[in-house]
Amino acid sequence: MPIVTQGLLPSGPWFTVLPDGGSPSPLNRLQTLGGSVLIEHSTGEPWVVGLWPREQIELFSAGSSRVALLGELPPREALCSIRDSPERPDVEQIAKIPGDFFILTARPRELRACGTRSALRRLWYANYAGVTIAASHPLPLALLSGAGLDVERLALQLAFPILPYPLADQCLWRGVQDVSPDAVLVLTSGEVRLEPRIPLPEPSLSLDEGAARVRSAVEAAITARTSRAGTVSADLSGGMDSTSLAFLAAREMPELVTLRHCEADPASDDSQWASLASSSLAEAQHVVFGHEEWPLIYSSLTGPPVLGDAPFRWVRTLGRYRRVVDVAAGHGSTVHLTGHGGDELFGHAPTHLVDLAQRAPLRALREALTQKALRRWSWTATVQVLTDRRTLGQWLSDEAAHLTEPLPPPTVPPGPWGYPIRMPPWASPNALAAAQRLMKHASEVGPLHPSRALHVTWHAARLCGQAVRHVQTLTSCHGLTFAAPFLDDTVLMAALAVRPEERINAQRYKPLLARAMRGVVPDSLLGRTTKGDFTADIYIGLERNRRDLLELFEDGCLLAAHGLVDAATVRRAILAPHPHLRSLIPLEHTVACELWLRAMTSRS
Incomplete structure (x- = not known):
């Protein structure tokens, strides 16, 4: 069952970023979708187009650039140092200002844009009519470019309990590219590139x-x-x-x-x-x-x-x-x-013990023994936590081979790069195969930082x-x-x-x-x-809302229509007793995927 994107718009505010002097086709198409020109280039051409609250936009000139901030904005006095700078402001300089916002800068023949390190503000980009356009949501870009749903990547969204890096970043629309939170999108004279942002600070403070x-x-x-x-x-x-x-x-x-x-x-x-x-x-x-x-x-x-x-x-x-x-x-x-x-x-995350063992083995051992007592690890597990030297790629490859195994009990520590990754028992063979392919491909990517912590x-x-x-x-x-x-x-x-x-x-x-x-x-x-x-809250909620959950996986189940799950197995899991919450973890991700598909269908 294909997802129809015509007429499909995201819930809530969104915007697109257009280069100066590009084709008028993107603007015309965006206006038919309900977008309006929010900010213009100095030439009068549209720069930012979409639906975004005016009170969450700050526009000013700095050096040879025009700067636009969109989001939860800082106090205006905090912007004085940027406004008064005779030089072109650097993205990292602006990012030191408190708040949570997109950063867009424009100068002749160059656009730069980025979100935030936490991924709360994300950007995507795609090509339409020969023009590269960035956006705060992938759907306007999917509409412009005619991109379809990437069913393989949606299959991986069924994985639990936590999607690992870099798989959690991947866009679910073919032809729409994501801008990593640690990159700046640069558009110059028809060319597109992603520039890395400055690295995270070395963890050296007391x-x-x-x-x-x-x-x-x-x-x-x-x-x-x-x-x-x-x-x-x-x-x-x-x-x-x-x-x-x-x-x-x-x-x-x-x-x-x-x-x-x-x-x-x-x-x-x-x-x-x-x-x-x-x-x-x-x-x-x-x-x-x-x-x-x-x-x-x-x-x-x-x-x-x-x-x-x-x-x-x-x-x-x-x-x-x-x-x-x-x-x-x-x-x-x-x-x-x-x-x-x-x-x-x-919070607590014992993945730092491998790195600490290489710098200060005695301190790492003391910390590991404390973790062992608190989390009831076995001696074998404790030794493994201190000695597991697998790279991120090796760990992802190993996890891809164990996707159908039961989730380890809480007394088993996480791996060197995160929690174990599993697919639910109702995932179809096609969904499982897609997840394994994507994980093995992702094993070629390096970590966010050499430090596991x-x-x-x-x-x-x-x-x-x-x-x-x-x-x-x-x-x-x-x-x-x-x-x-x-x-x-x-x-x-x-x-x-x-x-x-x-x-x-x-x-x-x-x-x-x-x-x-x-x-x-x-x-x-x-x-x-x-x-x-919140264990009691979850059990009570499951009991009283079981009928609604079952209805999601009746004959109209979209995940089943896409060949990703066996709906009858999901219904049996909803009706089954759950002596511990771990058996409910895969259900939450599956419900999320089904509701997401239904939201797109209902807004088409």
């Missing part, structure tokens, strides 16, 4: 040095959101990430509105920590929902479709994000702060950025900015500059963030060592 940089970066990221907003809302789940952002935002805007909901499991201590945080934020307005008042896991699957650039990884919480939009907007909020990205940057952390941040980008697709339709300050370039670079063995410590919970927030968040809150558990 915990204290890094904490000072992280705090400064997060403070500036919060100011960037509050300086242009009216009312600001924020998650206040009780976790260290959302709590830190709420306290920083309250210093800027005492009228802050916080949102939280209670978990189904009465033994969960998230609510206790959230209540403790609320009591220290006396001037803020706290909105609290009981478990039965908040949407269940797997709810709202049959609601209005949201069409992102790829399947939505957090699909089981889709109904909850819809409710966040309603509640935050109902309280007058235009910006909602979320702590997403905190787990990825500041930096590679894994940066890739996790990019996956989080992709998911937050999809939430923004939903919230922006209602005039609400879903802001994730931890995913700003400035915060990411500050966190990754800290030595992994100090940023990641099995004996302390998020030591870098806790140190950075001293004096902002009460010490009693920074001393938390637990993390909320």
Whole structure:
């Protein structure tokens, strides 16, 4: 069943970037799709065309260039150093400004464009009528170029629990190319090239040095959101990430509105920590929902479709994000702060032990023994963690040969470059073969960074950025900015500059963030060592929404129509008992792929 792209537009804002003096055909076609000219070149020709909020566009001249920023913009005074520069501004110079935005620069016969390191802002490009066009979403480019769906790459989206680098970056439309978050797209005189951005910083800072940089970066990221907003809302789940952002935002805007909901499991201590945080934020307005008042896991699957650039990884919480939009907007909020990205940057990931073993073997051994005790590793697994020297390519090739095996238990540590990769038992032979081909081909690509710790952390941040980008697709339709300050370039670079063995410590919970927030968040809150558990929420949501899940895989199942899954096997898995959550992990990705295909079909 082919996907028809004619008349298909992304949900939420989008824009395209056109070169100066090109053919008028792209503009005419984009205008028929509903796009309008947002910014013109100095010659009067269209430069940025699409549907994008005017308040999220900043345009100015600097040196011999015109600069456009689109997204969550910094305070205007932060742009003075760029505006006053007599030289052409460098992308990396602009990227040091707090905020979350696309960077576009134009000068005679040259365009440069990039998104963010976290992949929250991504670019794609394609050729139409002899003109290379960039865009913030692949669908306008697919419409222009007549690109079709890449079914093989969609098959790989079924893989779980986490798609590895570089496979998670691949565009799902044939003929549409993605711009990597670590590259700048350069268009000159009809030529196209991708220039690498400056490398990540070498992780050389101590915990204290890094904490000072992280705090400064997060403070500036919060100011960037509050300086242009009216009312600001924020998650206040009780976790260290959302709590830190709420306290920083309250210093800027005492009228802050916080949102939280209670978990189904009465033994969960998230609510206790959230209540403790609320009591220290006396001037803020706290909105609290009981478990039965908040949407269940797997709810709202049959609601209005949201069409992102790829399947939505957090699909089981889709109904909850819809409710966040309603509640935050109902309280007058235009910006909602979320702590997403905190787990990825500041959480525990033992992949650094291989690198540490080569520099400081005794310290690596001590850390490995601590991890062994906490995670119940066997002695064999502990030794393997310290000695696994496989390259990224070797690891991907090995994983491609084990796609149909059961997922290892939690007591088995991850591989040197990430978690094991598996395909669900309902994947068709064609889908499995496609996944193996793509993984073996990807094994020729090098890692994001020679350090395994930096590679894994940066890739996790990019996956989080992709998911937050999809939430923004939903919230922006209602005039609400879903802001994730931890995913700003400035915060990411500050966190990754800290030595992994100090940023990641099995004996302390998020030591870098806790140190950075001293004096902002009460010490009693920074001393938390637990993390909320949502097992009960997932089981209850599955039980009450089982009918909707089954309907997705009846006769109208699009994944089955494309020959990617056996729908009957999926239905049996939905009806089967699940004694542990690990058996539900593959279902979430499959539901996401089915809903993505349905969103495209419904908007065709």
